Amino acid sequence: xxxxxxxxxxxxxxxxxxxxxxxxxxxxxxxxxxxxxxxxxxxxxxxxxxxxxxxxxxxxxxxxxxxxxxxxxxxxxxxxxxxxxxxxxxxxxxxxxxxxxxxxxxxxxxxxxxxxxxxxxxxxxxxxxxxxxxxxxxxxxxxxxxxxxxxxxxxxxxxxxxxxxxxxxxxxxxxxxxxxxxxxxxxxxxxxxxxxxxxxxxxxxxxxxxxxxxxxxxxxxxxxxxxxxxxxxxxxxxxxxxxxxxxxxxxxxxxxxxxxxxxxxxxxxxxxxx
Numbered sequence: 001x002x003x004x005x006x007x008x009x010x011x012x013x014x015x016x017x018x019x020x021x022x023x024x025x026x027x028x029x030x031x032x033x034x035x036x037x038x039x040x041x042x043x044x045x046x047x048x049x050x051x052x053x054x055x056x057x058x059x060x061x062x063x064x065x066x067x068x069x070x071x072x073x074x075x076x077x078x079x080x081x082x083x084x085x086x087x088x089x090x091x092x093x094x095x096x097x098x099x100x101x102x103x104x105x106x107x108x109x110x111x112x113x114x115x116x117x118x119x120x121x122x123x124x125x126x127x128x129x130x131x132x133x134x135x136x137x138x139x140x141x142x143x144x145x146x147x148x149x150x151x152x153x154x155x156x157x158x159x160x161x162x163x164x165x166x167x168x169x170x171x172x173x174x175x176x177x178x179x180x181x182x183x184x185x186x187x188x189x190x191x192x193x194x195x196x197x198x199x200x201x202x203x204x205x206x207x208x209x210x211x212x213x214x215x216x217x218x219x220x221x222x223x224x225x226x227x228x229x230x231x232x233x234x235x236x237x238x239x240x241x242x243x244x245x246x247x248x249x250x251x252x253x254x255x256x257x258x259x260x261x262x263x264x265x266x267x268x269x270x271x272x273x274x
Contacts, residue, residue, distance in 0.1 A: 010035065010061070012087040012090070013037055013091075013092065014091045015094060017040070017041055017144075018040055019041035021094075023094040024050060025194075025216045027039055028054060033228075036061040039064050040069065040078060040095070041067075042066060048064045050062070050064075070116045071116070072116075075124050083131070083132070086136070088139070089133075090139070093141070103158070134182055140183050140227045140228070145167040149163035167186040167188060169186075170234070174233040184233065185232075185234075187235050188234060188236045190212060190237075190238060190240075190244075193214065194216050214241075218237060223235050
Protein backbone atom coordinates (compact mmCIF):
# COMPACT_ATOMS: atom_id res chain seq x y z
CA UNK A 1 0.00 0.00 0.00
CA UNK A 2 2.53 2.65 -1.08
CA UNK A 3 1.51 6.32 -1.05
CA UNK A 4 0.75 7.88 -4.44
CA UNK A 5 2.86 10.64 -5.92
CA UNK A 6 0.08 13.19 -6.25
CA UNK A 7 0.02 15.87 -3.56
CA UNK A 8 -3.77 15.81 -3.61
CA UNK A 9 -4.21 12.06 -3.39
CA UNK A 10 -1.67 11.10 -0.75
CA UNK A 11 -3.16 8.69 1.76
CA UNK A 12 -3.76 9.87 5.31
CA UNK A 13 -2.35 8.39 8.52
CA UNK A 14 -4.10 9.19 11.79
CA UNK A 15 -2.03 9.00 14.98
CA UNK A 16 -3.55 9.44 18.43
CA UNK A 17 -1.36 10.45 21.35
CA UNK A 18 0.87 12.05 18.71
CA UNK A 19 2.44 14.82 20.76
CA UNK A 20 5.03 12.65 22.56
CA UNK A 21 6.48 9.19 23.02
CA UNK A 22 5.65 6.43 20.57
CA UNK A 23 2.94 8.54 18.96
CA UNK A 24 5.43 11.20 17.96
CA UNK A 25 7.78 8.56 16.54
CA UNK A 26 4.92 6.97 14.61
CA UNK A 27 4.09 10.37 13.13
CA UNK A 28 7.67 10.96 12.05
CA UNK A 29 8.16 7.53 10.48
CA UNK A 30 4.81 7.67 8.68
CA UNK A 31 5.69 11.11 7.31
CA UNK A 32 9.00 9.67 6.15
CA UNK A 33 7.02 6.99 4.28
CA UNK A 34 5.07 9.72 2.47
CA UNK A 35 1.76 9.83 4.36
CA UNK A 36 -0.13 12.98 5.15
CA UNK A 37 -0.93 13.14 8.86
CA UNK A 38 -3.80 13.86 11.20
CA UNK A 39 -2.14 14.36 14.59
CA UNK A 40 -4.41 13.86 17.61
CA UNK A 41 -3.65 14.72 21.25
CA UNK A 42 -4.72 17.20 23.91
CA UNK A 43 -1.81 19.65 23.53
CA UNK A 44 -2.60 21.88 20.54
CA UNK A 45 0.67 23.82 20.62
CA UNK A 46 2.83 20.72 20.55
CA UNK A 47 0.73 19.20 17.77
CA UNK A 48 1.08 22.35 15.67
CA UNK A 49 4.83 22.45 16.22
CA UNK A 50 5.22 18.79 15.28
CA UNK A 51 3.01 19.18 12.23
CA UNK A 52 5.00 22.19 11.00
CA UNK A 53 8.28 20.34 11.52
CA UNK A 54 7.20 17.20 9.68
CA UNK A 55 5.51 19.11 6.86
CA UNK A 56 8.69 21.06 6.20
CA UNK A 57 11.04 18.10 6.50
CA UNK A 58 9.06 15.55 4.47
CA UNK A 59 6.93 17.75 2.16
CA UNK A 60 3.68 16.28 3.46
CA UNK A 61 0.55 17.85 4.94
CA UNK A 62 0.01 17.54 8.70
CA UNK A 63 -3.15 18.67 10.47
CA UNK A 64 -3.38 19.12 14.24
CA UNK A 65 -6.58 17.82 15.85
CA UNK A 66 -6.62 18.74 19.56
CA UNK A 67 -8.95 16.39 21.42
CA UNK A 68 -9.32 14.56 24.72
CA UNK A 69 -10.12 11.02 23.62
CA UNK A 70 -11.02 9.99 27.16
CA UNK A 71 -14.16 12.11 26.81
CA UNK A 72 -17.22 11.05 24.88
CA UNK A 73 -17.40 14.22 22.80
CA UNK A 74 -13.73 14.07 21.85
CA UNK A 75 -13.74 10.46 20.65
CA UNK A 76 -17.12 10.64 18.88
CA UNK A 77 -16.37 13.88 17.03
CA UNK A 78 -13.11 12.42 15.74
CA UNK A 79 -14.82 9.15 14.81
CA UNK A 80 -17.41 11.03 12.77
CA UNK A 81 -14.67 12.92 10.93
CA UNK A 82 -12.71 9.77 10.12
CA UNK A 83 -15.80 7.90 8.91
CA UNK A 84 -16.30 10.56 6.22
CA UNK A 85 -12.68 10.81 5.03
CA UNK A 86 -11.82 8.42 2.17
CA UNK A 87 -8.11 9.22 2.51
CA UNK A 88 -7.68 7.42 5.84
CA UNK A 89 -5.36 4.52 5.09
CA UNK A 90 -3.62 4.15 8.46
CA UNK A 91 -4.98 4.48 11.99
CA UNK A 92 -2.63 4.26 14.95
CA UNK A 93 -4.50 3.91 18.25
CA UNK A 94 -1.70 5.03 20.56
CA UNK A 95 -3.21 7.36 23.18
CA UNK A 96 -2.98 5.96 26.69
CA UNK A 97 -1.54 6.27 30.19
CA UNK A 98 -0.58 4.20 33.22
CA UNK A 99 -1.28 4.46 36.93
CA UNK A 100 0.08 2.95 40.13
CA UNK A 101 -1.72 1.78 43.21
CA UNK A 102 -4.39 -0.73 44.17
CA UNK A 103 -7.82 -0.63 42.62
CA UNK A 104 -9.54 -0.15 45.99
CA UNK A 105 -7.61 3.05 46.69
CA UNK A 106 -7.29 4.68 43.27
CA UNK A 107 -9.84 7.37 42.31
CA UNK A 108 -12.79 5.96 40.40
CA UNK A 109 -12.63 8.85 37.91
CA UNK A 110 -9.01 8.02 37.05
CA UNK A 111 -9.80 4.39 36.36
CA UNK A 112 -12.94 5.27 34.39
CA UNK A 113 -10.83 7.62 32.25
CA UNK A 114 -8.44 4.75 31.52
CA UNK A 115 -11.30 2.51 30.44
CA UNK A 116 -12.64 5.21 28.11
CA UNK A 117 -9.24 5.98 26.59
CA UNK A 118 -7.94 2.42 26.27
CA UNK A 119 -11.19 0.67 25.33
CA UNK A 120 -13.93 2.95 24.01
CA UNK A 121 -11.72 5.30 21.98
CA UNK A 122 -9.87 2.58 20.01
CA UNK A 123 -13.16 0.75 19.47
CA UNK A 124 -14.98 3.82 18.13
CA UNK A 125 -12.13 5.02 15.93
CA UNK A 126 -11.51 1.53 14.55
CA UNK A 127 -15.21 1.06 13.83
CA UNK A 128 -15.30 4.45 12.11
CA UNK A 129 -12.56 3.69 9.57
CA UNK A 130 -13.33 0.03 8.88
CA UNK A 131 -16.17 0.35 6.34
CA UNK A 132 -14.17 2.66 4.09
CA UNK A 133 -11.04 0.55 4.33
CA UNK A 134 -12.98 -2.61 3.50
CA UNK A 135 -14.67 -0.93 0.55
CA UNK A 136 -11.29 0.25 -0.81
CA UNK A 137 -9.71 -3.10 0.09
CA UNK A 138 -6.74 -1.42 1.72
CA UNK A 139 -5.87 -0.06 5.14
CA UNK A 140 -3.82 -0.60 8.26
CA UNK A 141 -4.95 -0.29 11.90
CA UNK A 142 -2.29 -0.46 14.62
CA UNK A 143 -3.32 -0.46 18.27
CA UNK A 144 -0.52 0.06 20.77
CA UNK A 145 -1.08 -2.53 23.47
CA UNK A 146 1.70 -3.79 25.76
CA UNK A 147 3.59 -6.84 26.98
CA UNK A 148 1.53 -6.15 30.12
CA UNK A 149 -1.47 -7.49 28.18
CA UNK A 150 -0.06 -10.98 28.81
CA UNK A 151 0.36 -10.47 32.56
CA UNK A 152 -1.63 -9.87 35.72
CA UNK A 153 -0.26 -7.05 37.86
CA UNK A 154 -1.06 -5.97 41.39
CA UNK A 155 -1.13 -2.20 41.14
CA UNK A 156 -2.06 -2.27 37.46
CA UNK A 157 -5.42 -4.02 37.34
CA UNK A 158 -7.12 -1.89 34.70
CA UNK A 159 -3.93 -1.22 32.80
CA UNK A 160 -3.33 -4.92 32.19
CA UNK A 161 -7.02 -5.56 31.56
CA UNK A 162 -7.44 -2.76 29.03
CA UNK A 163 -4.21 -3.62 27.24
CA UNK A 164 -5.44 -7.21 26.99
CA UNK A 165 -8.67 -5.91 25.48
CA UNK A 166 -6.70 -3.99 22.86
CA UNK A 167 -4.64 -7.03 21.91
CA UNK A 168 -7.57 -9.44 21.75
CA UNK A 169 -9.66 -6.92 19.80
CA UNK A 170 -6.98 -6.79 17.09
CA UNK A 171 -6.51 -10.57 17.08
CA UNK A 172 -10.25 -11.18 16.72
CA UNK A 173 -10.69 -8.41 14.16
CA UNK A 174 -7.90 -9.91 12.04
CA UNK A 175 -10.02 -13.06 11.69
CA UNK A 176 -13.00 -11.03 10.50
CA UNK A 177 -10.89 -9.11 7.97
CA UNK A 178 -9.23 -12.09 6.30
CA UNK A 179 -9.29 -11.58 2.54
CA UNK A 180 -10.44 -7.95 2.70
CA UNK A 181 -7.06 -6.31 2.08
CA UNK A 182 -7.26 -4.59 5.49
CA UNK A 183 -4.60 -5.52 8.04
CA UNK A 184 -4.66 -4.92 11.79
CA UNK A 185 -1.96 -5.18 14.41
CA UNK A 186 -1.57 -5.20 18.19
CA UNK A 187 1.83 -3.72 19.04
CA UNK A 188 3.01 -5.10 22.39
CA UNK A 189 6.25 -3.41 23.49
CA UNK A 190 7.95 -3.77 26.83
CA UNK A 191 9.73 -0.93 28.65
CA UNK A 192 10.55 1.69 26.03
CA UNK A 193 12.65 4.85 26.08
CA UNK A 194 10.48 7.80 25.10
CA UNK A 195 10.84 11.56 25.01
CA UNK A 196 8.45 11.78 27.95
CA UNK A 197 10.89 10.11 30.33
CA UNK A 198 13.84 12.16 29.10
CA UNK A 199 12.01 15.49 29.37
CA UNK A 200 11.06 14.68 32.97
CA UNK A 201 14.66 13.61 33.76
CA UNK A 202 13.44 10.35 35.23
CA UNK A 203 15.87 7.64 36.27
CA UNK A 204 14.46 5.04 33.91
CA UNK A 205 16.83 2.30 35.01
CA UNK A 206 15.73 2.33 38.64
CA UNK A 207 14.67 -1.23 39.41
CA UNK A 208 14.76 -2.16 35.71
CA UNK A 209 17.88 -3.65 34.05
CA UNK A 210 19.32 -1.75 31.09
CA UNK A 211 18.78 -4.70 28.74
CA UNK A 212 15.02 -4.50 29.31
CA UNK A 213 14.73 -1.08 27.63
CA UNK A 214 13.83 -0.70 23.97
CA UNK A 215 14.40 2.31 21.72
CA UNK A 216 11.18 3.96 20.55
CA UNK A 217 12.45 4.26 16.98
CA UNK A 218 13.10 0.53 16.83
CA UNK A 219 9.67 -0.32 18.30
CA UNK A 220 7.86 1.81 15.71
CA UNK A 221 10.03 0.56 12.85
CA UNK A 222 9.27 -3.06 13.79
CA UNK A 223 5.57 -2.20 13.91
CA UNK A 224 5.43 -0.46 10.53
CA UNK A 225 7.63 -3.02 8.80
CA UNK A 226 5.25 -5.74 10.01
CA UNK A 227 2.13 -3.74 9.10
CA UNK A 228 3.27 -3.01 5.55
CA UNK A 229 4.96 -6.35 5.11
CA UNK A 230 3.96 -9.88 5.92
CA UNK A 231 4.19 -9.46 9.68
CA UNK A 232 2.05 -11.05 12.39
CA UNK A 233 -1.05 -9.58 14.00
CA UNK A 234 0.69 -9.39 17.39
CA UNK A 235 4.05 -7.65 17.17
CA UNK A 236 6.38 -7.98 20.17
CA UNK A 237 9.60 -6.01 19.61
CA UNK A 238 12.77 -7.52 21.05
CA UNK A 239 13.86 -11.15 21.34
CA UNK A 240 13.84 -11.06 25.13
CA UNK A 241 10.24 -9.91 25.25
CA UNK A 242 9.20 -12.51 22.67
CA UNK A 243 10.77 -15.15 24.91
CA UNK A 244 9.12 -13.72 28.02
CA UNK A 245 5.69 -13.79 26.40
CA UNK A 246 6.23 -17.35 25.17
CA UNK A 247 7.09 -18.39 28.72
CA UNK A 248 4.09 -16.61 30.19
CA UNK A 249 1.75 -18.24 27.68
CA UNK A 250 2.97 -21.81 27.98
CA UNK A 251 4.46 -22.43 31.42
CA UNK A 252 2.24 -23.68 34.28
CA UNK A 253 1.01 -21.14 36.77
CA UNK A 254 3.28 -22.10 39.67
CA UNK A 255 6.31 -21.30 37.49
CA UNK A 256 5.14 -18.24 35.58
CA UNK A 257 3.49 -16.49 38.55
CA UNK A 258 6.84 -15.42 40.08
CA UNK A 259 7.87 -14.04 36.67
CA UNK A 260 4.64 -12.05 36.46
CA UNK A 261 5.24 -10.70 39.95
CA UNK A 262 8.78 -9.60 39.07
CA UNK A 263 7.52 -7.83 35.96
CA UNK A 264 4.76 -6.19 38.00
CA UNK A 265 7.25 -5.00 40.65
CA UNK A 266 9.51 -3.55 37.96
CA UNK A 267 6.58 -1.73 36.39
CA UNK A 268 5.54 -0.31 39.76
CA UNK A 269 9.10 0.88 40.38
CA UNK A 270 9.00 2.68 37.07
CA UNK A 271 5.68 4.33 37.90
CA UNK A 272 6.91 5.39 41.34
CA UNK A 273 9.95 7.02 39.76
CA UNK A 274 7.63 9.02 37.51
